[in-house]
Amino acid sequence: MKKTLMFAPLALCASVSLAADLDAKVAEMMKTSFKANGIASIERQVQDEVQKACSSPTQPDAATMKRLEEAQMATIQWPANGDYTGGDWKEGAKIAISGRGLTWTDPTPDNNGGGCYNCHAMDPKEVSAGTIGPSLVGYGKLRGNSEPMVKYTWGKLWNSKAYNACSDMPRNGFGKILTETQIRHVMAYLFDPESPVNK
Amino acid sequence: MKKTIMAVAIGAVALTAPNMQAMASEDLNFDAYRQMLADGNPAELFEMEGEELWRTARGPKNATLEQCDLGVGAGVVDGAAAQLPRFFADTGKVQDLESRLMHCMETLQGIPSAEIINGKFRQGERGKLASLVAYVVTHSNGKKVQVDLSHPKMKEMYDMGEKVFYYRTGAMDFSCASCHSQDGKRIRATQLPNITTSKGAAEGWGSWPAYRVSNSQFWTMQHRLWDCFRQQRTAEPVFASDVTIALSVFMAGKGNGYEAVWPGVKR
Known part of the structure; x- marks a missing residue:
């Protein structure tokens, strides 16, 4: 024994x-x-x-996930002037469509696309949208523009891992994929009533 | 004469391409492409070139590749690709088709491997290697993938390949699993095989190398993996390096028993 x-x-x-x-x-x-x-x-x-x-195929335990998410949350840069959605949705559309940037064939680490359409549907007229992430069609129209929703979306774009440590989504702001100005344009693309995302 | 044949065939493909594109954008389904090309996969041109390269005396040693042992006996091409990668006792290494051919080119013909490793895809000796790949895989078309994982080094490569599959790194935190671990997903319009399943692994492994209609290029599996890593935003994988072999053993091993469609046709 x-x-x-x-x-x-x-x-x-x-x-x-x-x-x-x-x-x-x-x-x-x-x-x-x-x-x-x-x-x-x-x-x-x-x-x-x-x-x-x-x-690995399995996520870490809940306590580890929480610890990681808190650390990632602390990296998010919130807009200094409180301007979350005042970008240009037309610029946002270009960023969402472009999947370019940060490969070894790109000459500089700047002027990257967001690659949003690789994984998400946004403008319902765009047929070749990927399906790895959830559909964002009608984002602002369906979710409204309350402060928590707007802040959550900014945070998610800046550092997705703050909300789900093992999210498939890149950390656009934290990873210097997109600039603050570019993220504001993407925010406008998601929230502006005139954006095709909300038509 | 050969050049004329190539020009005519490429012209035929170019003429039919706009129709195929229109069709594809409608249904986001490239099976139609494959059906249209089933009787004339342009990869045949590379296969013909590869066969000639196999039989032609070349390199500092002025030798052919007809004594090259791809794992099923010296000079045997039939069914060889379906059993690769495998452990080779003479090199003490696990090798895929490309690294094995590179080994044969060096030992039999005296063509330095460094020339291929440091070269570029579709150019020079690495380009010739791709044509040889087209020739060899055609002789396993329709065969079942049958990779022997019993050797400890194969087992280790498989395990490492599986770990690499889930290994997140680089500027966008991607691993292979970011795109290839769920059924029925697409990146943009491109269908993504779920490589965590045997069927999906076989879909990935068993349809490359392939002729790519979108850019009229023939891509080997090394080329395919290299571009996956590029889009994953990692540093550049070295040609035929361990990471490429490990991923190949993982995919082939997981896809064991499924039929290979070689060479494939992709968008």
């Missing part, structure tokens, strides 16, 4: 350390199998804590 008790934890240790070995080997391979090219530096191969925690 006592022997069984002793063996079980040993076996567990062995399999835990094998799994850790494999993780270390994979992390190493993710560096050695890649090379820097233009703006795509080798630092991109090193995970931050959110990426690391969300790299």
